[in-house]
Amino acid sequence: MESTKSKYVSKLVNELKPSGIRRFFDLAAGMEGVISLGVGEPDFVTPWHVRESAINSLEQGYTSYTPNAGLLELRQEIAYYMKNQFNVEYSPKEEIIVTVGASSAIDIAMRTILDPGDEVIVVEPCFVAYVPMVELAGGVAVQVQASKENDFKIQPDQLEAVITDKTKAIMLCSPNNPTGTMLSKHELEEIANLAKKYDLLIIADEIYAELAYDEEYTSMAAIEGMKERTILVSGFSKGFAMTGWRLGFVCSPPEISNAMLKVHQYALMCASTMAQYAAIEALKNGRPEVDEMIKSYRRRRNYIVQSFNEIGLECHNPGGAFYAFPSIKSTGLSSQEFAEQLLLKEGVAVVPGDVFGESGEGHIRCSYATSLEQLQEAIKRIKHFIENL
Numbered sequence: 001m002e003s004t005k006s007k008y009v010s011k012l013v014n015e016l017k018p019s020g021i022r023r024f025f026d027l028a029a030g031m032e033g034v035i036s037l038g039v040g041e042p043d044f045v046t047p048w049h050v051r052e053s054a055i056n057s058l059e060q061g062y063t064s065y066t067p068n069a070g071l072l073e074l075r076q077e078i079a080y081y082m083k084n085q086f087n088v089e090y091s092p093k094e095e096i097i098v099t100v101g102a103s104s105a106i107d108i109a110m111r112t113i114l115d116p117g118d119e120v121i122v123v124e125p126c127f128v129a130y131v132p133m134v135e136l137a138g139g140v141a142v143q144v145q146a147s148k149e150n151d152f153k154i155q156p157d158q159l160e161a162v163i164t165d166k167t168k169a170i171m172l173c174s175p176n177n178p179t180g181t182m183l184s185k186h187e188l189e190e191i192a193n194l195a196k197k198y199d200l201l202i203i204a205d206e207i208y209a210e211l212a213y214d215e216e217y218t219s220m221a222a223i224e225g226m227k228e229r230t231i232l233v234s235g236f237s238k239g240f241a242m243t244g245w246r247l248g249f250v251c252s253p254p255e256i257s258n259a260m261l262k263v264h265q266y267a268l269m270c271a272s273t274m275a276q277y278a279a280i281e282a283l284k285n286g287r288p289e290v291d292e293m294i295k296s297y298r299r300r301r302n303y304i305v306q307s308f309n310e311i312g313l314e315c316h317n318p319g320g321a322f323y324a325f326p327s328i329k330s331t332g333l334s335s336q337e338f339a340e341q342l343l344l345k346e347g348v349a350v351v352p353g354d355v356f357g358e359s360g361e362g363h364i365r366c367s368y369a370t371s372l373e374q375l376q377e378a379i380k381r382i383k384h385f386i387e388n389l
């Protein structure tokens with residue numbers, strides 16, 4: 001889609017750049033035999049019993065709105081899941097809102113906490129929606145760059161250097177899209193100390209929390225003294241392979257949750273009813289499939305990271321999510337050039353790292369949410385591409 005401007009559109013939206021990922025999807029769409037490592041979504045279909053519970057809900061005629069915050073039974077299951085899986089206790093009635101994907105959770109969080117000109121520190125490379133969502137909510141995104149030298153882990157002194165009296169929150173994502181980097185408990189504690197020292201909120205995007213391959217996952221809200229200042233965003237898209245259902249949730253202290261509910265009820269009313277029934281089933285009985293998917297992603301991660309390093313594209317070992325983020329600096333191409341030429345010459349779609357922020361330049365994002373056979377073929381083609389540069 002072209003980025004055209006219109007007199008009918010607000011200045012803010014006229015200035016908003018379309019996502020850099022789309023261009024590559026559009027390019028790839030017209031080509032045959034393309035292997036896509038571009039999309040950030042599971043290649044698995046939602047398990048049948050989960051789909052069936054949505055079908056059953058339709059058969060029963062459950063087609064009306066749910067409460068604004070979501071079905072109480074679902075919120076109770078989410079509370080149980082958060083306690084069981086991540087050791088954080090949330091009250092289903094006061095601290096959990098079911099949202100339309102993690103996307104709308106981030107959106108309502110920004111709109112709830114920001115006054116015009118308030119600053120949110122956004123750690124890059126990051127999910128392409130954070131900066132626009134801060135700006136659409138009237139805030140100012142202050143971008144800080146996590147560097148390859150630190151395995152894309154932001155250093156506390158980098159954060160401290162940009163905190164001002166306008167800073168309201170730090171936006172964090174672990175495991176990260178696009179780098180796959182996961183922060184350890186100690187690293188989270190260091191960031192938490194800053195949040196406490198400067199009285200800041202942390203918006204913790206934990207959508208990939210299920211997909212942690214080497215270490216046990218620590219939630220920001222599980223860090224001592226942090227539940228009170230964390231807006232925890234999560235959902236069903238990634239770990240439960242439910243992207244198309246558009247279902248997420250957000251957990252936060254009652255005063256923030258009550259305020260977010262006002263925005264949510266006016267903007268969205270409630271999340272899809274049948275999707276909420278499916279999510280109840282996913283949380284109650286979906287564990288075996290989630291565990292199988294995790295095993296499969298781990299195998300693919302091991303394969304792709306080793307292969308990139310073998311063919312000369314240096315790649316750190318990502319602890320989670322389903323992305324590898326190898327460096328392509330040795331080729332002398334920019335990330336845009338690399339991605340475009342790789343697609344046109346070899347039919348492999350990847351995402352250039354610069355779309356995720358300044359420090360993403362010199363890298364490409366490769367999603368390994370695709371079969372091992374496809375990954376093997378992709379690596380063969382990438383190797384051929386590099387050898388013929």
Ligand code: PMP
Binds near residue numbers: 101177236
């Ligand atoms: N956060 C991150 C880091 C993501 O990668 C994505 C999806 N690409 C989202 C949020 C949005 O997820 P959802 O489908 O739940 O809206």
